[in-house]
Amino acid sequence: MSFILTSDNVLTYLQENNLGSFDRESTALKKFSARNFNILVKPADSQPILVKQSAPNINGKQSGELFTEWQLQQLIADHPALEKLTSFLPKVLYADRSNFIVVNYFWADYSDMQDYYDDEDQEYDPEIAQEIGQKLGVVHRSTYNSTWQAPLETSLGSPANPGRKVARRLNRVHSGIFAVTPIDCLRFYKLYQQYPSLAAAVEQLAQNYQACCLVHNDLKLNNILIHHSPKPPATDSRIRLIDWESSRWGDPAVDVGNLINSYLQLWLENLVVSSELSINESLQLAVVPLNSLQPVLFALFDSYRQTFPAIFADQPDFVARALQYAGLALIRRIEVIIDNDRVFDNRGIAMLQVAKQLLCSPTAFTTTIFGRPLD
Ligand SMILES: Nc1ncnc2c1ncn2[C@@H]1O[C@H](COP(=O)(O)OP(=O)(O)O)[C@@H](O)[C@H]1O
Ligand SMILES: [Mg+2]
Structure with a gap:
């Protein structure tokens, strides 16, 4: 099973989805995998972002769990009583359901x-x-x-x-x-x-x-x-x-x-x-x-x-x-x-x-x- 996004095409993907424009020379890319296959995109002069792709499970299927984070963010946005949680929860910028990809704000500090x-x-x-x-x-x-x-x-x-x-x-x-x-x-x-x-x-x-x-x-x-x-x-x-x-x-x-x-x-x-x-x-x-x-x-x-x-x-x-x-x-x-x-x-x-x-x-x-x- 290969992942859709690699270091070669991740910047084009982000640009096509209006997530910024990136200078290939000065943008650092770092792959790191935890449960998912993640790529950290660090442009020289703008906010870094973390691109997460779900890894296939034992049966070769990809899990939709990645989107739970996005759904949680939507739920919080719909319920002002939960707004205080946004100050310490992840910030999801983009969710691509058909390709099992989620893009998060990355806190460099x-x-x-x-x-x-x-x-x-x-x-x-x-x-x-x-x-x-x-x-x-x-x-x-x-x-x-x-x-x-x-x-x-x-x-x-x-x-x-x-x-x-x-x-x-x-x-x-x-x-x-x-x-x-x-x-x-x-x-x-x-x-x-x-x-x-x-x-x-x-x-x-x-x-x-x-x-x-x-x-x-x-x-x-x-x-x-x-x-x-x-x-x-x-x-x-x-x-x-x-x-x-x-x-x-x-x-x-x-x-x-x-x-x-x-x-x-x-x-x-x-x-x-x-x-x-x-x-x-x-x-x-x-x-x-x-x-x-x-x-x-x-x-x-x-x-x-x-x-x-x-x-x-x-x-x-x-x-x-x-x-x-x-x-x-x-x-x-x-x-x-x-x-x-x-x-x-x-x-x-x-x-x-x-x-x-x-x-x-x-x-x-x-x-x-x-x-x-x-x-
Ligand atoms: N928004 C972020 N800002 C800074 N570091 C992050 C952020 N999100 C993830 N990380 C780093 O990336 C690792 C993997 O991210 P995580 O969201 O936990 O994905 P996974 O589901 O692959 O475990 C984290 O353990 C942490 O070190
Ligand atoms: Mg983790």
Whole structure:
């Protein structure tokens, strides 16, 4: 499958669709692929733009998810009550449905948070996490009312229950998997099945899915932008939440859990593992220790709670479910590592141990995650 747009024809395409006129010599093009195939177009003297093309799925079909971002923007434009979200959501300039292409405004003064933390000198600053928690709280709070359900479901599609998907996949591990999965990785499926309490917790989470507001559904560090300046101009939000392709009417605990999981991955993906060390020793000796992340996790959670207190009043189990969704996201991360890298080593076992604690004993594990009890 080849993509319609390449470095050779992207400028002509943009010009033909009235998205600017570009001088070929002085315009820099950078290809970078995340989930989609993206081309960054950086003219010398005008605004950079990001051209996104959807990649074909496993069956060779292209997904229409790319347009969800565009549809969300239309919905916000039609509802003045949501206008405040535009200051930190993506800005879609053009959507070409027949060719699965979307063109977005690109903020050159921002980096994504994954790149930001990959810079080793970067500190884990609770103030940034506080701002992320606040923005997410505003998104959820602004749409927390059943009157939003119909317009959101019409624009963005019906809710997607992530617990249900994981339960389906892992409860139905069939013999075919033995032929295609390396022996080390089979241990993951074996361990999952050895803990009936884990499968039961996933099933219970799926049953308790509480769709009640707009959710992002794919929150992780590379879908959050941070301004290069700690004090950006008043027109620029320091934090922006991007990549709303999976957004839906859904359960806000999923977004909070996914965010917690993103920070836990900074700890768990950088563990020192060796045959000489027990899993517990590895967890203690991490390059990014959990205790350096606890103040960040607390700031994130606390500002979310202050921004959107109603969800805590209405759903007494919200904290527990958010932590369970963090555990579920860790399980999904293990599955992705197995699919892409074909590895399940001590790092994977450590991740599974933490996922199990989060899913099966979220309340008892709260203090470990936040470094203090939540009152
Ligand atoms: N508007 C933007 N301004 C600055 N950087 C962006 C912008 N949109 C995307 N990026 C960068 O491009 C990456 C991929 O974009 P994203 O919208 O997340 O697409 P994908 O669906 O391919 O993950 C992001 O992780 C971020 O680093
Ligand atoms: Mg992305």
